[in-house]
Amino acid sequence: MEFLIKALQLILSLSILIILHEFGHFFFAKIFKTRVEKFYLFFNPGFSLFKLKKGETEYGIGWLPLGGYVKISGMIDESMDKEQLKQPPQPWEFRSKPAWQRLLIMVGGVLINFILALFIFWMILFKWGDSYVPVDGAKYGYSYHPIGHEIGLEDGDIILSIDTFEVETISDVVHYILLEEPESFTVQRGDSVFRLPVPDGLGQRFLSGGVKQFAQFRIPFVVDSIISGMPAEEAGIKKGDSLIAVSGTEAPFFHEFVAELNKYTGDSTIISFYRDGVLMSLPVLVNKSGKIGIAPKSPSNYLEVKTHKYGFFEAFPAGISKGVSVLASYVKQLRLIFTKEGMRQVGGFGTIGSLFPASWDWLSFWTTTAFLSLILAFMNILPIPALDGGHVLFLLYEMVTGRKPSEKFLEHAQLIGMILLIALLLYANGNDIFRWLSE
Known part of the structure; x- marks a missing residue:
């Protein structure tokens, strides 16, 4: 159940971020009357789980949950549609638009993700405070x-x-x-x-x-509740008991008590505790999961x-400040990736999923979603071919020099970028699998 809850939170969060990211590209493309052929959540090599044609655009959901895309006419993207580019440029195509319009179309996704993160932090501070x-x-x-x-x-x-x-x-x-x-x-x-x-x-x-x-x-381990049918209930432990020792070893704090209890997994032990100021001891069976069926009082x-607490308008600048601070901290931490130990910590979907709590909590969900939105914005603006930042780099070159990179060069750059991204994706998720197998 814990895995399922985390997986559902991950899917919902990424779906929100991907749809809004692609909407950013879609929005500016429509403003500049550029044709958008497809708008997809997830990739659809071979077939789609769902698709609907409305106007000139096909909207759909793919079966491969590795992102999403909008296919813009006359643009070299992950679809690698070369046939279209062999035809004369049309006024509705991406390649026919001025460089400044193409630039806004490409940064639209990053812009939406960044604004979304700041908006979420704003709403979090307004509703829950800090x-x-x-x-x-x-x-x-x-x-x-x-x-x-x-x-x-x-x-x-x-x-x-x-x-x-x-x-x-x-x-x-x-x-x-x-x-x-x-x-x-x-x-x-x-x-x-x-x-x-x-x-x-x-x-x-x-x-x-x-x-x-x-x-x-x-924190002290004071019993808040007893799970029915578990060893603690059968042994006679009650709500309000203050647990202090396991088999004679003092463990007055929660983490110490749990660590000692795990030594007797699948076996019986003696638990000492205070009840109404009186020191008592009882034999208890520890199940194969290292549990006896009690929950402590909240920390x-x-x-x-x-x-x-923040008012609606007061939370706005505080949300911006929080978002900028989180992004700055993340960017600083990126340098750790270039160390041997840092590379080992790079993770994929398993690592991202672990950021979510084991039980559904909207505060944690939206906080994590805002964080991921900032990461998505920053990673996409990096000047790597196949990412938005790669397209932006070539557009800035065109705007400065007045010369547009050849379509053949852009095709090769896109292909190299895709290979690099696939390799990184395989490495990151491979790290997750290795860590899972090593546990």
């Missing part, structure tokens, strides 16, 4: 990845700053480490504050180790959550 847990809002501190323990951090520590950068939320830590190569942390441990040196290459260790969560909130019970 909620976050400040670093000092974690009452019990944080638990850290083993790499954090190796460099001197202890569970319960709070990272207050990195070099001169003051940490606002714990997610700032990984971003800063990956992008800035810091020299030291300022750490609060209990009542003391001290400086902790950061070893060189920590960001590369994060990448090579596939670290997805460097730090997480430490919000132990964390100080700050929420900034």
Whole structure:
């Protein structure tokens, strides 16, 4: 069920982004009276799942979910329709339009995706506001990845700053480490504050180790609900019990308790807990999934959550600022791809799908969709043949020099670009499959 929910969110999100991206090209083509022969969600080599002819345009859904396209008359695109280009140019064709009009047609998709992302961030801030847990809002501190323990951090520590950068939320830590190569942390441990040196290459260790969560909130494990028919109910554990140990090993916090419990998967163990201030212990069977059938109280019970609410117009500039900030951070992270460890983290549809939550949540869905819209806009504007940016590059050359690249050159460039993109697609999704098989 978790896989299905993520898959549905991925399909819906990409469908929205692809349709609106292609609509951007379609919109400007229609403004400049350029004929659009096809408008497709997904590719349709051989056959279409659905198609409808309206006017001069065929609208349809393909069977190959690797993107979408609009086929514009007189343009060298992924269809590689050379026969049309052998005929004399017609006034409704792309190649007959002035360079500035062709430029707007080509950037239309990127423009729509960028505007869409800013609009989504605007609406998110208006409806939900901006909620976050400040670093000092974690009452019990944080638990850290083993790499954090190796460099001197202890569970319960709070990272207050990195070099001169003051940490606002714990997610700032990984971003800063990956992008800035810091020299030291300022750490609060209990009542003391001290400086902790950061070893060189920590960001590369994060990448090579596939670290997805460097730090997480430490919260007590207080039972909020019991799943009927599961071992916890049969053992006599009740709502409100505060779990503190597994088989005599102290584990007063949720992540510690779960880690200890997993050691007894498929076996029985003794769980210790407080009930109404009285210490008690009960034998419990841990099923083959490492579960006993209990859910903890929400982390919000132990964390100080700050929420900034926005009015409709106030959310507009805040949404633009958020979108620009997200895009700038993404662009900075792209340099990591050119490292050995970074290349290993490149992923395809599996990686994209993992960005969505396991249960349907509209806030998470729209936040992820806005992020993907920015990525789609940026990646498409890169000056690579077969992408919008490749066409834009050749158009800018034409506008500056007054000379149009030959159709034969554009055909070869399109073919090379498509080969590069297919190779990247295979590599990225191959990485996903390799990681899945290695788990």
